[in-house]
Amino acid sequence: MRIKRAGLLLFTLCVAPALVFGQDAIAAGATDKSKPVSPTTTLSFPSTATTLTQDQIKELIQKVADNDDKNDKVQHDYTYIEREVEHKLDGKGNTKSTETKTYEVLEIYGEQVEKLIEKDDKPLSPKDAAKEDEKIQKIIDKRKNETDKQREKRLKEEEKDREESRKWVHEISDAYNFALVGTEPVGGRQAWVISAEPRPGFVPHLKYANYLPKFHGRVWIDKTDIELSKMDVECLDTVSWGLFVARLHKGTRFALEQTRVNDEVWLPQSLSFKLDARVALLKGFKMEDEQTFRDYKKFRTDAKVTGIGEVPPEK
Template identity: 30%
Template sequence: MSLPSTLPFAPAFSVPARARQAWLLWLVGVAGGWLSLGAPAAAQSSRAVKPLAAPKILSRHLTAVGGEKALRAAGSTTTRGVVQTDAGEAGSFTLDRSVPDQLRLELAFDADRWCLGVSGTSAWAQTTREGARTLVDEAGRQRALEGWILAGRLIDAKGQGLATRSLPVVERDGKPYYRVVFTSRERAEATGYFAADTGLLTRLESGEGANRRTFQFADYRLVNGIREPFQITLEAPDEPALTLTVTEVIRVGAFATNHFGIPSREPALDVSALLTRIVSNQRALDERVTQYTYTLLETIRRLDGDGRVKETEVKTYEVYPLKGGVRARKLVAVDGKPLSASEAEKEQRRVAKFIEENEARQEKRKASKADDDDEAQRRRLTIAQFLRVCEFYNPRRETLRERPVIVCDFRPRADYKPTNDAEKIIQKLVGTVWLDAEDEEVARLEGRFASDFKVGGGLLASLKRGAAFVFEQTRNAEGVWLPLREEFNAGIKVLLLAGLNISVENRYGDYRKFSTESEEATDDPPAEP
């Protein structure tokens, strides 16, 4: 049996055939603090069950498993037990967990070892033969959501940056169940089933298609005042079932600071020297981008309070570099439809005016010998700023997009004093960066807000904890690195208005070297055909 091809970290190590689906178990052990199956009850029709909002369903669940106070007091725990396939093959596991979002599961079959976890900064996996790898894209987003849900014990889901909504009551095996959908800022989703009679979560469905996982929980017992499931069954498409049996749950004081981080064995890697070269290369790349025109596809999704997309708008721009590092964006299409003749003419006038004003601004700055760095540029978040403001730790060698990379987690430097608004924002971030090992360029950067960020003391605007972004660069056929994609997902509150949940994705393409001829043409942007 092989692992699903959708997982970028599918291992090649040799274990009993059915035991190789052990990748599923990293999530399961986490559940053993708050997921359980209630005692049998008389059958009840779903039509007789009063619908409840998601917060009420979660509140009933917290009470059923022991109460929020007891759950918070549980702190960090270690869970141990055995895992058995439906073919009778057995292994053991150890799960370490710390509220609100840190997990580490180690699973062993004979001489083979499998380790997965969520550090609060990134999700990762490690095998005996393949080594450790940081998870990205859908796999990383889904694992992070599951980690936040399970390690956090469903306490203060909103504070963790999760949207929740209830679905209609459904019947399973003749019993009614409430359902709650959890959605992260990155739009990963999981659905929990709560027994209407007991309030307990008895089923969790996560992911879609080949990445779908289903977990069912039974044989709950009280341990230190909290209900713990002692038998858990796991199912996945085209995979045999696994049964996890818990033997003990132990409370621990605290784990080591780096216990949940991805294992790293790169003591000889000089990260400081590498980052110095990266900063220099990134400045050169930022300058290089000003030599290109390109197409920008901007997708804006507005979400409701439940995390569902209620409005999507797609805009296509042609982007031209101007003096002073400024770029002019010319709108050419909305939702795939070119602008009308009148709209195109109006946009042409707007861009021409913008170029004229930039020329005047640059001449004024030149005459006054002002700093070359425009005020607007200082407000932009750049890779160079991240490398300057943050400290980078836990370096490891991995592969991304079939290229060797050096991956580091990052957090704000405690001793750094921000010099502008962009750096103040960066000081609220934690995340991970992927550095191309051969070209020494930033290939990918992921970050999220570890706390709220308030503008003007919160009176003007605020970004909510859990807001997240991704930035990627790519190497073209000529070996030149250029921006590829940006994505930003956030909950924003502006002034005294209601909050706004928004997702913005920018994709860059169709790069064309900016020649002398095109520079002259930029002073009068080409008209629409």
């Protein structure tokens, strides 16, 4: 499941299904923990503030969203390794089975693509490895032959997605009452801890925004870089969506941690969720999923698609 930059949009049900049904791990090299990364760090209040008003917290969230948009762009310069451990649970919460998959996530003509490299922490057989190489080669060939018109259409769709994300930031700001809980260290760095509880009387304006009051959580915001460093979200009530009625039950949880990479960007370090769900009339299922992200490498400087040659950067 390659990373889908979501930032605070992980609060929304639009992102939760992507994480669950088909959606980083310290970076290589040491970093100076006192040096700010993000250019968007100016706030109207000092980082030493011990109390914040609702307007100040909303300002903080907007800054985080702006920086996350920048992270999204820089992330496309990186390849990385993703390891996913999926535990299927029985009705009592006991583990029935465990499956582990490890991927190399590549950047191919502006698109993140997964290449499976291990199953249950063992290298693929030569036959399966060849299939993965063939899959990657097909993607390269498709993008290499992309016309100017096709590329223009794709880029417009990507910009439309970014614009929708910006709208969601405002919707989230209206949907919750925020409170500064305090400060805590995350990865050796001080972070504000912000709680978000559903605001009574919230009127949604975007599709699926009516689900927001069914979630609550906390976010940890790095005080130096104004970046999302940690997040914990919980489902408060049963949520249903889709033509075939998929459901998330009360108690479903999502947790995200991010880390600073190469003094220039914040990227996921770990993502986990504990799921209790039902799809249509099928039997309900429970699972725990843990994803870790590591070995971030600058694609244009120190990484290449092994076995099938280098892929040129997007123009």
